[in-house]
Amino acid sequence: MQYISRALYRDQALTAIRDAILGxxxxxxxxxxxxxxxxRLGLSRxxxxxxxxxxxxxxxxxxxxxxxxxxxxxxxxxxRDALAVVQAMHGxxxxxxxxxxxxxxxxxxxxxxxxxxxxxxAADVPAALAADDEFHDVAVRCADNFxxxxxxxxxxxxxxxxxxLRFAGAPGRHSVAMHDEIVTACAEGDADLxxxxxxxxxxxxFDLLEEN
Numbered sequence: 001m002q003y004i005s006r007a008l009y010r011d012q013a014l015t016a017i018r019d020a021i022l023g024x025x026x027x028x029x030x031x032x033x034x035x036x037x038x039x040r041l042g043l044s045r046x047x048x049x050x051x052x053x054x055x056x057x058x059x060x061x062x063x064x065x066x067x068x069x070x071x072x073x074x075x076x077x078x079x080r081d082a083l084a085v086v087q088a089m090h091g092x093x094x095x096x097x098x099x100x101x102x103x104x105x106x107x108x109x110x111x112x113x114x115x116x117x118x119x120x121x122a123a124d125v126p127a128a129l130a131a132d133d134e135f136h137d138v139a140v141r142c143a144d145n146f147x148x149x150x151x152x153x154x155x156x157x158x159x160x161x162x163x164x165l166r167f168a169g170a171p172g173r174h175s176v177a178m179h180d181e182i183v184t185a186c187a188e189g190d191a192d193l194x195x196x197x198x199x200x201x202x203x204x205x206f207d208l209l210e211e212n
Contacts, residue, residue, distance in 0.1 A: 009043055013051035016041055021060050021071055022160045023126070028073045032061065059158045074161055080209055082158035087202035089152045090136055091195040094182070097142035098191035106187055109138045113179040120172055128167040129160075135179055139186075139198070162205045171208075175201060 017037065020026045038048045052069060055061040059078055063069035072078075097105075112135035119127035140149050166172045178201045185194035 009047035010050040010054075013037075013041055013043055013047045014054055017048075017051055018055060018058075018060065018157065021055070022157065022164065024161075024164070026071050028071055028161070030071045032069045032071060034069070058154070076209060079158055079162065080206070082155040083162070083202070083205055083209065085155050086152060086159055087199050089148050089155075090139070090202055091199040093136075093139045093143040093145070093148050093152070094186070094198040095191045095195040096145055096148070097139040098186050098189060098194050100142045100144070101138075101186055105138050105142055106183060109135055109179070109183050109186070112138070113176060113183070116179065117176045120167065120176070123168075125164055125167050128172065129163060132163070132167070132175070136198075139194075159205060162208055166205060166208050171204070174204065178204075 017026070026032065032052065034045050034048045034052060037052075038045045041048065052061050052063075056063060059082065060072055061069065062072045112131050116128055116131035116135060119125075119131055140152060143149075166175075178197065182194055182197045182201065185197055
């Protein structure tokens with residue numbers, strides 16, 4: 001019989017709660033009770049509490065001792081800070097990745113963008129998010145820089161709700177053409193242009209942040 005560690009339960013709780021926040025099932029500002037979450041997830045309170053502590057580190061949950069624990073509201077300042085870091089890291093990833101890219105990587109980017117466009121046409125926001133991640137992950141993988149990848153992983157959750165808002169509306173369609181321009185720059189071996197285009201792509205979320 002295989003031993004199931006407490007860390008595994010914590011990771012399961014972390015994934016489930018994070019997905020609920022990013023997917024909108026737990027809305028910004030909504031109170032969170034670890035007892036209720038534990039019951040819904042079929043887990044004890046300990047891994048749920050550990051997961052909430054991790055989500056607090058990520059900026060998705062906030063708490064005040066003896067008062068409340070809740071989903072962090074979509075505040076402009078912290079999200080803007082996180083977005084600036086994510087934008088810069090993706091730009092750096094593109095700059096590092098272009099000299100390392102091969103034909104298979106370009107095909108992977110084009111394929112991901114096609115799936116992204118199809119998801120937007122179908123108004124399938126989760127699929128659009130997944131395809132957009134797949135598109136940008138090609139450069140992150142090719143860059144082969146653990147610090148860049150770790151920083152992106154650390155701060156992306158804070159901007160995910162903005163991405164969801166963008167891809168749920170018509171402005172999200174503009175990213176399809178922007179992705180095509182990025183692929184062209186990568187194919188031409190122009191690392192500086194690719195980095196600028198990637199940063200421009202992420203910059204579209206700043207305008208959305210000001211509107212919400």
